[in-house]
Amino acid sequence: MSNTNFGRMGMTEPQADILNSARRFCAEQSPMSRVRALMETPLGFDVDIWAQTGALGWLGIAIPEEYGGLGLSMTEVVPVAEQMGRTLMASPFAATTLAAQAILSCGTETQKKSILPQIAGGAAATLALYEDGGDWDLTAISARATRKTGGDGFTLTGEKYFASDLMAAKFVVLSAFLEGAPALFVIETAAIAQANIRREKICDETRRTYALNLSGINVTDAALMDCAKTPTALALIDMGGALLAAADMTGACQACIDSTAEYMKTRKQFGKYIGSFQGLKHPLVSAFVNYQNARSLLYAAAYSFDAGRSGEISVRMAKARAGDALSFAADRSIQFHGGFGFTWGCDAQLYRRRAMFQTAQFGDSRMQRQRLADLLL
């Protein structure tokens, strides 16, 4: 029984082209040796590769042509996020894309005209939305914005967490309660003192996130985004974030399974390749089947992203299954590498840590299923 209320499978021509280019680009630019090297750097990603990502037009995929983008949609963003995940490529790509979508969704015309072309041209941007309680609900906000009496701008208080690649971003979109309702602001990071920023120690050492203390940050009237559209924008960020996290984990899952299979074809114990033992082979096949299904859900979600309720259902399904698939595959990968799997040098831990971090962004698998229960039952 096919139920189009849950989203539809399909692909667009530009999506297929971008998938092809992204597969090649990421494989060439992000070999595991470079992933390892970048893990040790403060910034965490390669600025030359980032510049190339911008030059390819990928930061503007889902930005309309009138603001300097390619005029496509999140459907075509997914293959890039997937292939970056596949190679564990460190990149502010997802955060920048989501920030651009937020600006597109609830930015003023002035903000769109001034910021979106810069992003499409290669400037990084990010989001500072999560707070201390660990809640995924982007509307549960403790940070406060207060209008300055008799002058221009706002005073902010509060703390934000998990702002991806904030040190590299030119713009940051942040949320605060203003006069009894959630509000979004977009500011230049140049206006933030270094003392307000703390690098966070996170499970996934291939990426960088930062805590941001809002106190003392100077915010002008021009930074405030359209308050009437804030709830829509927050919902869009939530869905877009879940979609790109699903893409990232699905890609990583493929690489994790491939590298584990490779090891099982070359490692011998008891005189046999360990891949011939059904105790290892069958769970790896389970991981592979999970991955294939997760990828099908991912591309259905990519294709259905704009389809309202059915889009939401498809995205939540994709996020739930991508997280579960990568968590299981990487867990088994560590185990099947034996003693080597317990070492820092084995890549299996990178995939497991990716899953630990990424499942916890934009709602973990159980939360997605809870929301799906509300939507479906």
Add this chain to the structure above:
Amino acid sequence: MVLSVEQFAASADAWFEKNTPRDLDFMLPLTFMEVGTDQQFEFLRNWQKRVYEAGFLGAAWPAEYGGGGLSQVHQDAATNAMKAHNAPIIFNTIGLGWAGPLILDRGSEDEKRRYIPGILNADDVWCQGFSEPDHGSDLGNAQMKAVRDGDHYVLDGSKIWTTHGHYAKYMILLARTNPAAPNKYLGLSFFLVPMNTPGISTRKIRKLTGENGFTQTFFDGAKIPVSCRVGEEGQGWQIAMQTLMYERNAKGGQAGGISISEIDPLRIIDLARSTKRGGRPAIEDPVVKDRLVNLIIDNQAFLMSAERAKLSPLNADCPQAIPLMSKLVRTEFIKDINEFAISLQGTKAGYYAGDPSAIDDGYWQRGYLNAFSATIGGGTSEIQRNIIGEHALGLPKSK
């Protein structure tokens, strides 16, 4: 005039709306493997004939052999209409889905003319002789003998799990022509065998459900002409593998029609609403909800994978992955959903098909037990995992 796919789909929809039999006073089998009574058999044979004559079976097979001469997309539309109207199954699956495509692909002109029309109109029921009592998963080790004697082969031995064995006119048979071949696979040959050959007999097998549906087939010096052989001596394994690709839907060319009555998984949502726990509907239990959602996602993932398989840019890394895994995924899912549906029924989980108090006439209990026929038959789930591991992931063979 050739109908467009849309027109053809609309006419199929209208035909099944009008002609799908409702409110029968006997139980129909859920799959082609469960035809257990003569009443069921006669009904399904007549049903297949009507569907074929209406043009909704074999629509994509060549017209010169009785097919419709249209495209696969036309046939898929007709098959979808059967699903949508919850029509009875098309039971001659081994002819329509496995032997037929094989004959169309490798058969002589004479074989195509002789066999294909009877497969389509259900005059000729087909069965399969692959598994043996001592060689199920290890099919390549089949020991049944076919000994060349002039222009005949003499068959001796036994095959088991023969679906429709006592109704079938023909069997596709895998037998050993050369016990001294350099390896076990090269000793096998493939035959199309008339079941009325003297020396062939069948015995019904009673299944775990208490119903019939399979036979064991005995060969006692049965003589068949050499012309019954498909391909050369020693090619039997290769041809059997091609047949299994059709059986597992890993290769196209089937005549179409539904051979398994699919459960609409959303039916278990209604079940969870109508059964009680401590006075409250079971669906209010968060654990039940979570499991329901997981099953709905499983179902959606299966459907989306089937769709993705048609989009080649999304299968570039491993084109055979989805075809290879679909049998494993679907059969395990059907078993899971039946098992979960039983767990929703409280004390009524204990009723079986036939009790007037049973929920849905015991559909789920019977369905769960029958589901094993698909997780075991056609290559067990464990064998499927070996195949996927070896062919999709390139892992070394398990010995």
